[in-house]
Amino acid sequence: MIADMVEQEDELLALHSIFGSEEFVRDESKSAGEIRVSVELPADFTVVLKEGETLRQYEISFLPPLLLTFELPEDYPSSSPPSFTLTCSWLTHTQLTALGAQLTDLYQATGGAVVLFSWVQFLKEDALRFLDIHTLLELPSDEQSTQYYSQDSLNAALSEPNNNQHTPKSEPSDNQSCNVSDPSTSDWTSTDLQGAVALDSCKANQKNSPFDHSKVQLDQSGQGAASLPIHPRESPQNEDQTLSGLSLTPSQTLLSQLLIYDAAQNRKAFATTVFDCGVCFMGWLGSVCVQLPECGHIFCQTCLAQFCKLQITEGNVQGVICPQADCTATPTPAQVKSLVGEELFSRYDRLLLQNTLDCMPDVTYCPRRSCGSAVIQEKSSTAAMCSVCGFAFCVTCRKTYHGADDCQGKQNTNKLTEKDSQQARIDLPQSQEGIQALLDDYARGSKQRQQLLESRYGRKILQVTVEECLSEDWMAFNSKNCPHCFCRIQKDGGCNMMMCSRCRQRFCWACLTRLPTKRAGTHFVDSPCSIYQYHPT
Known part of the structure; x- marks a missing residue:
């Protein structure tokens, strides 16, 4: 015993x-x-x-x-x-x-x-x-x-x-x-x-x-x-x-x-396992790492948080994706919120909604400055009503709805164009450099100089037509339309392989050809387009 x-x-x-x-x-x-x-x-x-x-x-x-x-x-x-x-x-x-x-x-x-x-x-x-x-x-x-x-x-x-x-x-x-x-x-x-x-x-x-x-x-x-x-x-x-x-x-x-x-045991096992971060390439315990559910790629919280904060701060909410090359998976909203905090997540949520609405052709916005809510417009009518403030407006002129009458804003624009176009054609410079010089002269000149220019070209021509002309010329010269969503894009450097920040479509800046997600660089191998386009100074 x-x-x-x-x-x-x-x-x-x-x-x-x-x-x-x-x-x-x-x-x-x-x-x-x-x-x-x-x-x-x-x-x-x-x-x-x-x-x-x-x-x-x-x-x-x-x-x-x-x-x-x-x-x-x-x-x-x-x-x-x-x-x-x-x-x-x-x-x-x-x-x-x-x-x-x-x-x-x-x-x-x-x-x-x-x-x-x-x-x-x-x-x-x-x-x-x-x-x-x-x-x-x-x-x-x-x-x-x-x-x-x-x-x-x-x-x-x-x-x-x-x-x-x-x-x-x-x-x-x-x-x-x-x-x-x-x-x-x-x-x-x-x-x-x-x-x-x-x-x-x-x-x-x-x-x-x-x-x-x-x-x-x-x-x-x-x-x-x-x-x-x-x-x-x-x-x-x-x-x-x-x-x-x-x-x-x-x-x-x-x-x-x-x-x-x-699920609980998998989380526990993940937290006690060491993983290599895909950004800093250092080993970290899973308890301080984040795994994206769509692709399974793992990054340390510090690297992924800095990446997401940078994209949201710059307004590029479409860029809040997996940092791994050629991976378009996105973190869950809960992961983004835990990484960037409440304030930046509110900005991310708002910009993401705004970006989604901007891509919808049947969405307009309430013209009231105190409202600005999104409004669904019908294709068969120019009338729209804001569901938040109840304001009924014309989607063409953005003013109070006027029924079947022509838009007042359009009439004023036509009168201005018909009245002043002849004088504008007579003396306005014909080159972009000349128009820019005229605008600089008007903006920096004394009151006597401004009055002289207004008497010669017309005040509305100087304040409206010249600026619009310069803006349109600048956009036409410095930007191109995305071949997928037609968003205006400016190229300020880098190679000719571009990606639209709105729809994430890859394309060639030289010929505007849509490029596939994988092996996009093959387009520049057997084509007249060059991956790099040098501009000698």
Whole structure:
């Protein structure tokens, strides 16, 4: 007896040193505890749920752990195996019973040696293969449960006990009993203290208990499928409240729990892995990195934040994309907000909306300075009404709607053109340099000089026509239209491979040919266009 107690204490100390506090919890009041065993999944492991003709399947990397709760008898390990319960959310009662039988067989094979670590290794490495689960886990569908309970009667009671049982080969058989008053809180209990599998689950909110065990929900064949194991220091109430507002079937609830757990574990694994930033090429822990969901490229938060802040500050919201070359993936709005802060994100959100509206041909803006809201205009009419301030206006002249009459602004422009065009043609310089010189002379001259020029050319000609002429000439000489969205673009340096800041279309500045996203440089190989165009001074 003393030798057994020594071996028990040594085994518990060894488990405490091998496993962390998240995996192993010991009950100090007795030789008992619980171990959470995460099974090893192969690559491309898939969870499948069939609902009638609908097939839902997801690739996952992590499954919730099996919960092995044990208590060591006084004559363990020399004579008796541990008394234990085995709980899992994604295995049926039959599968858990088979695993429990195998655990008992492993103890029998040791010939009276300690066995807990061997049990953990078996559950971790060989449990799936033992159950003939390789790369596909099919969850039980809800249609199979109609013989036990339906969605309309979730509180129905099962009075007949389930006759599933498992007993060590050398011990007499003890039947397991199933007392279910509510499928959402049902408990599978075994009275076999000789090492039989016990699908036992205490109330998750039970007070003064060192361990909180997971609940067991009946699957459609009447077999037990436990929900996610809850850590002793956590309360399952929040999780229940999260799903309480959703109309989910038991199988859908189980699938959502598996996906939530897998996502949480993936985030945890990402945070503890070292990645090379695609900008600074330094290694960083995933906890200070950002991975773009569209392309999967990873950058440190500092580099990606500086890149996004620069683009937003300059107003190039279309440039808030993946910094990787030839990658057009965009970060999510939540990622942008966490990187640049509330103030810059508000500017990003506003400019992004503005840019989107500018690309829509049927969108105009309210002419009121105090409003300026976007207005959808109908192609068949020149009238529009702002939905924010209620102002009705003409989309042509931007003034109060005047019905079928001609626009007043257009009439004034025509009168000005007809009245003053003859005088403008007589004396206005014919070159851009001459017009620019005339405008400079008028702007910098004294009052007497300005009056002299106004008497010669006309005040409206100098203030309106000359400036418009210069602006149009400058734009025609210094800019070109994007071949895709026809936005005016100025080239102030660099090579002839251009990218429109509005529609992200690549094109050749020399011939305005649209270029593909990949291998765009091949256009300049066998063509008269040169990638660089030098202007000798």
